[in-house]
Amino acid sequence: LDKLRRRVVGFAKEAKKMAREDPRRIAHSFKVGLALTLVSIFYYVKPLFHGCGLSTMWAVLTVVVVMEYTVGATLSKGLNRAFATLVAGALGVAAHQIAVLCGDKGEPVLLAFFVFILAAAASFSRFIPEIKARYDYGVTIFILTFSLVAVSSYRVEELIQLAHQRLATIAIGVAICLCTSIFLFPVWAGQDLHNLVAENLEKLASFFDGFAAEYFADHQRGETSANWEGKPFLQVYKSVLNSKSKEESLANFARWEPSHGRFLFRHPWEHYLKIGALSRRCASSMDALSTCIAAPPSKSKPCADPDLQLKIRTACKEISSESAKALKEISSAIRSMTFPCSANGHLSAAMAKLTKEMQAADDSDLSGILHVATTASLLAEL
């Protein structure tokens, strides 16, 4: 019993943390509640209920399934659902008409055959990556509606009326979802993607900052045995490494969104993915760099004279602080959607240092190179 209580308390704490991290989550929960309450009015008001009959259920079902966190996701699901229902319903009615021609014995056999073939074909199409990414939900609904219409046509008399009612209720459900998600505290996937990319660049910048400030400063003081594993700046880029799937799903939803804020419809979302990929490459070279730092210092490095070492260190420190400045510039330029003017200056300063010290083989040149690539692509976008 004590264990159970501790678990409940742990859960409550986690829920509180979630809510504090992003208050829009609470708003979303209330929006779901509101949409459901709105749709259930159709049950309570007599004339509305008798217009739709038992099909009202489908409106409730649609709201529960379609309502998602971001506007883009809700739109994509809602449109997928409405369109797939329409197509599959029409096909189902057609299948019924054909099957009826075959007489009482042949009808169920033919219907079962149609269902088998179409379900198999549609399931297979879900393995194709493009369909999986954009229309996965639509295909599921297609299978669902087609089999429901085709199969139940065997028992239900007024098929057309039923299909009509069902389509109307689904449209109502989708409309309610869209209204609540667009007009009440909307959460735009595009905005989220925008912030995520800018934030990731800031994280990379803070790595360079920490690197310049802590690592080289320590070295200058002659302390090399510090515990690098625990430093916060060595952890900060790790979340960047794993951001791929989140970025992709956000970009996928953002494509469905109408123009909002400073984003127009058909905003070049794929550029964000490119910047994201470059940040991940940058983060992965940081990963290598930090392993190098965290490794115990090798005892014997007899070849380099201390004077050269000092020179290299100072150069590296400057490179990383210039890189940090450039990254911060870029990130704030993305946030304000302007052209990063002084970033070029910082970058060329870093590059000048870099080429001057190129003969000294150090890992910093790796991240420098990646970093140039990041900026170049960014400039191409804006």
Next chain:
Amino acid sequence: LDKLRRRVVGFAKEAKKMAREDPRRIAHSFKVGLALTLVSIFYYVKPLFHGCGLSTMWAVLTVVVVMEYTVGATLSKGLNRAFATLVAGALGVAAHQIAVLCGDKGEPVLLAFFVFILAAAASFSRFIPEIKARYDYGVTIFILTFSLVAVSSYRVEELIQLAHQRLATIAIGVAICLCTSIFLFPVWAGQDLHNLVAENLEKLASFFDGFAAEYFADHQRGETSANWEGKPFLQVYKSVLNSKSKEESLANFARWEPSHGRFLFRHPWEHYLKIGALSRRCASSMDALSTCIAAPPSKSKPCADPDLQLKIRTACKEISSESAKALKEISSAIRSMTFPCSANGHLSAAMAKLTKEMQAADDSDLSGILHVATTASLLAEL
């Protein structure tokens, strides 16, 4: 029209490729078709239909939604659905009983209030990562069933009988799905995860192989201007970098699976995730290494004398071929689930070389270090 035709042809080609890559996908498509046809028998056979009435629809719905590619995913969805329906149905009936006490006017208000609160709370719980990972689908179904039962209780007379029918049909749907997915050409998430991890290790090994064979061989012949970007061994590790989300979802589903093949229930799936994380670290240092290779050779490296350079190169070549051997050992050990005995030998050979040549600062020591970590964790597991 010509554009449309080209698109259709492109689609067909892609579908063919998908089918050839993994023939189990075709089997899966037919399994979905079969399960749907089986469930639609309930419509065609009169006594069965009259036992369940219109609720038969729910069996079809369940089959379409629950049927997934791997056994683990189907099991997790099916159990989630059945359990959530049971709990939500009971709560819905309870809510109805309470609401009835408030009289004709109060009933709809109280019902709407219940729906609002529970839907909001359940939606919020979906943001908590643990629930999101394992019970996301169950929570959706919980909201769905609760609102359907609570809201329709206002209009429907024989609530208990309806709930009973619905539960029975959902159970039938889940049972059909499980039977087809477990007994007909099962696709085990655990097996897939196992193969994926072993395959990723092999990819890393092939990188080392290619590195040893092509890069150092070229250098020995004095050709440094080859086009490294295009080499296949430089592309092969990239898929390893992005395997995180796939591995996690497979491990998640594998937890639900009963014992199959050589895997028991409660097989230590989390170890696979650890190995996967280490392979990704290894791949990310390879990424850094290959950027270094692909970069144009710096013109001036005056400090090192050619004799030392040659020595370093030979050492690096040996290190990477030993590493490749060790990785291949480990991978085949994972495949056969035995203890990797000779991998230790290869690894210590590589390490001996490494420490001997530690004074030569080259990136290979980076990947060497990561690599030791990979093996160490593996040995701990087996």
